[in-house]
Amino acid sequence: MKPLTQKTLTISIQDYLKHIYELTENGENASTNALARKLRISAPSVTGMVQKMASAKPALVEYQKHQGVTLTKEGRRAALEVIRHHRLLEAWLVQTLGYSWDEVHEEAERLEHVISEDFERRIAAAMGHPLRDPHGELIPTADLKMPIEDSTPLSALRPTQTGTIQCVKAADTGLLRYLESLGLVPGAQIEVKEYSPFDHNLTVKVGRKTTVLGMNITSKIYIEES
Amino acid sequence: MKPLTQKTLTISIQDYLKHIYELTENGENASTNALARKLRISAPSVTGMVQKMASAKPALVEYQKHQGVTLTKEGRRAALEVIRHHRLLEAWLVQTLGYSWDEVHEEAERLEHVISEDFERRIAAAMGHPLRDPHGELIPTADLKMPIEDSTPLSALRPTQTGTIQCVKAADTGLLRYLESLGLVPGAQIEVKEYSPFDHNLTVKVGRKTTVLGMNITSKIYIEES
DNA sequence: AATAAAATTTAGTTATGCCTAAATTATTCT
DNA sequence: AGAATAATTTAGGCATAACTAAATTTTATT
Incomplete structure (x- = not known):
């Protein structure tokens, strides 16, 4: 027993979904290998988890052997929820606590998973429902649609x-x-x-x-x- | 595979420490059974974890069979850190997001584990380093001492x-x-x-x-x- | 088309944090 | 003190999410 790490470096389903979303934004499927690289875990671990997410009810992803993954409607909503949290938080940290745009990412990365819907609503309202985060990235709407980027x-x-x-x-x-x-x-x-x-x-x-x-x-x- | 629970309802070391702190504020040792009730898990699970925390280096608790647990200096610091986070967050949620004093607890309970030291410093400074949270509970100082309650x-x-x-x-x-x-x-x-x-x-x-x-x-x- | 290389999955293992049931130790009561 | 009761720990098990090594499937090359 050394420093008692605990804090299992387990990757949350939310993180899986977020990364799958990012990999499939261009319309393609996400390969399990690409996901593994992105999440910094082994490919077999990803395959295992992806299979679970696919056979969950409701299913969060669609998955066929060797064909990679895509998000189901459910999965996409969950992913957009996390991304909305992340981007609202980044805006909030910059606007109310004086973070600079290069400091917010890490903090938002941890907070995004634990804030309540109530918290989300409050910060969104306090900022006047911003459309973009400090990097200019579009913030998914409250009903979880991703606005279209026209730039x-x-x-x-x-x-x-x-x-x-x-x-x-x-x-x-x-x-x-x-x-x-x-x-x-x-x-x-x-x-x-x-x-x-x-x-x-x-x-x-x-x-x-x-x-x-x-x-x-x-x-x-x-x-x-x- | 049902709704894919994941989100292991694993209790963090921080939560163990926080609850041990609360049980030992009066100077007594915390019994493993009392801890189990408080954490809503079985007594054997507590014994197991407490043994790990005692044999970790640095040890977080002192523990002897049938004698209950107390915090070591290390453990107390870690507990006070979480409590400081919790109370600063409660104050901050009330002051900046209009939460009422009966709504803040749950939200702070989740946020307290993920905010950075930087975040802690920023909200403390933004509020002018408050001494008490919205319920009047004393906030541990930045150097992790618990002020004495004289009421x-x-x-x-x-x-x-x-x-x-x-x-x-x-x-x-x-x-x-x-x-x-x-x-x-x-x-x-x-x-x-x-x-x-x-x-x-x-x-x-x-x-x-x-x-x-x-x-x-x-x-x-x-x-x-x- | 056959073979080599790369990508992906299967099989089997490990570590962790919880659980229940049984054993042990401490406490209370007569 | 001795017996009954309560508190606590030990033993053994289960589920999960990671891992490595081996097998398989797909893709690329000649």
Whole structure:
């Protein structure tokens, strides 16, 4: 008996659902292997749990051997509930406790599983039912529909095109701090100056700063064109 | 496979510690049976876990067969940490989200285990480092000392004595609502009118209301005499 | 089409935290 | 003190969610 770990590193069903949702947003099925990588557990563990979630009543996922998983209506609702919690919490932490956008993710990650529906309603109301979180990500509605994102990845823009940053799809603290230092935050005006066909790098101007950005970044920033 | 319960109703070490703290506040050891009743699990389960907590390094409790449990310094710190979280959260939920004092307990019960030290610091600072929660219970300090409670149980007062309600030690929603309807909330002035030696009932006057209270209630209300 | 490589599942194991039933130890009563 | 009762622990078991190693199925290559 050493430090008495307990706190079983068991992954909650909610986390399974959330990650399956993220993997299937593009319409594809999520492979059990991809899920395993994302959840940082072994592939057999995922297969086992996915089989249970599929044979639960009501079923949370659809699953066929070697075909990967998708969410059922039930499963999707549960996933959107967690995502709504997460994003409302991020907004709430920033607005009322002065967290910065690079600090909120971890905290929200833990809180999202334990807040009540009452708590959810109260913070949503207190903030005037926000549509997006501090990164600009859309917040699922109270009736658990995901609004449609109409902005385009920065990576799809070409020189002379301009727009407003709508959303930055990233959770990593270091990256977020870096992007903020460049002014690459939701609401910022951006103009594409140059495009390099070799590596798909874009040279962009934000405020009075000009920066060269790689695909790894431009694919994560979403723009409302103007 | 039915509704897929998961969410192991496993009791966290933090909860064990919190309940042991509550049972040993009066200086006595906590019996494993009393703990079992409080945690609503079987006595053997408690014995097993308590043995682990005692042989963990660092040990969280001291335990000898048939002698019950007490907290070690480590264990007490961990317990006070959770209690501090709980009470700060209750205060914060009331102050910033408009919860009433009878609604906060459950929510705080779940949140207390997942908030970060950073979160704790932020809400404490935002509220100006409150000394008591909405029920008047003392909040352990940031360095994890429990302040000393200097008020007396209402049950110890006798006619003509007066004072201010300092603290109401109750968590039950119904009881709290009832007490609030009688004006029996922290800060209220109270005067003892009559004492019944048979059943120890007290007749008290709060505001312009006069009420007869049984021991079950008077033992839970703490008064600062005046 | 056959074979090699990769992805995925099955089989079997482990650790944990709970349980019930039985055994033991402590306490109370006459 | 001795017997009856109550409190507590030991023993043995079960369920769950993870794991590794082996088997199988799918996909890619020649």
